[in-house]
Amino acid sequence: MFELINLLETVYRTISTDLEAWFEQFPQGQAWNVFSDYCIGDPNKSNDTFAFAIVLNHDTQSNIEEYIAAVAPSDIKGSRSSSQGLIEYLRCPVVFSVSYLVDKKSKLLRDYMTDDNIRGALQDMREVVAQMASMIPEKVDCYRAVDRRLASFQTEMKRRSPNSNLARQILLCAAFASIVCRHLAVKKKPRFIRWISDRDAMFDKHEITRWPVDMETKGDADFFVFIELDLRTMAPTFYVLTNAQARATFRDYIGGGNCYPGEVRKLIRPNDFSALLPPLEAVRSEFR
Structure with missing residues (x-):
């Protein structure tokens, strides 16, 4: 050698x-x-x-x-x-x-x-x-x-x-x-x-390098859900974003737009589904 x-x-x-x-x-x-x-x-x-x-x-x-x-x-x-x-x-x-x-x-x-x-x-x-x-x-x-x-x-x-x-x-x-x-x-x-x-x-800790997003066709969605798979344990991690949060992490490049994991992780707690829950006042009104 x-x-x-x-x-x-x-x-x-x-x-x-x-x-x-x-x-x-x-x-x-x-x-x-x-x-x-x-x-x-x-x-x-x-x-x-x-x-x-x-x-x-x-x-x-x-x-x-x-x-x-x-x-x-x-x-x-x-x-x-x-x-x-x-x-x-x-x-x-x-x-x-x-x-x-x-x-x-x-x-x-x-x-x-x-x-x-x-x-x-x-x-x-x-x-x-x-x-x-x-x-x-x-x-x-x-x-x-x-x-x-x-x-x-x-x-x-x-x-x-x-x-x-x-x-x-x-x-x-x-x-x-x-x-x-x-x-x-x-x-x-x-x-x-x-x-x-x-x-x-x-990028090998998590295979995902970007989440492709077409804002022209999906831009009106209320929520965006991204999944990240840890290749070492095969355990999934979920990121739930509101429309505003998805747009904040979106980058528009030639050939397609993407939301980048690094930016998403800075903004969103993993496996936090609270954004999908109805407001507390709406829940209370259901039981009045």
Whole structure:
């Protein structure tokens, strides 16, 4: 694994000069996001692609999520074109994009990553994590969680027929991300780095990224009911909005309008159905 990272770092030098020139405009100690996405195994493309966007934490997480959900409501790999809003965001001064192209003929660098190489790399990484946990005891819970994931990976690789192709995908992605994050850590001494492993991971606690609403046809409704499903427990959460509340959280974008969960949660208590109850005076009049 370490030999692989050395190889990748040699390739990375070709863009590091441009990246460092871009870094100059930002002070040290800022917070950063690293967003990544991938296009692997597409028969219509000659390369597998691992793309990373290094983004200054220029706004709140909820605002960044809202904007990306608006301009990229679905995975762009399945689209013929990207929205102009997403293109403009990726070209704005707080974003630097890096893409790694891996020739498909290499089978995800199969010659560099045999199953034995992967097994050895996992053991090496677990030893590094154990050392970090010993050196930084206040972060021990974090390192234990990392070690559990690596142990699970090891178990999969011990199977009689492990998914070697998927294992190489995971390790390549992790290696690419480690180089980007280390460069950030060394050059900018960030307050923190948040790696979002793919577009959907930004929203994966709750699959919902937006609630589509057509105000032209539904704008006269008295109430709007939105449902959010927690993918970890499959437990539903209900949000009941009056017409005024729905309009307050509504955003009208080209291609359709949406109410965004982040805005709804700020305004509405979950599982509160009191808005559907008749006024107390109306109930009293029924019993007079």
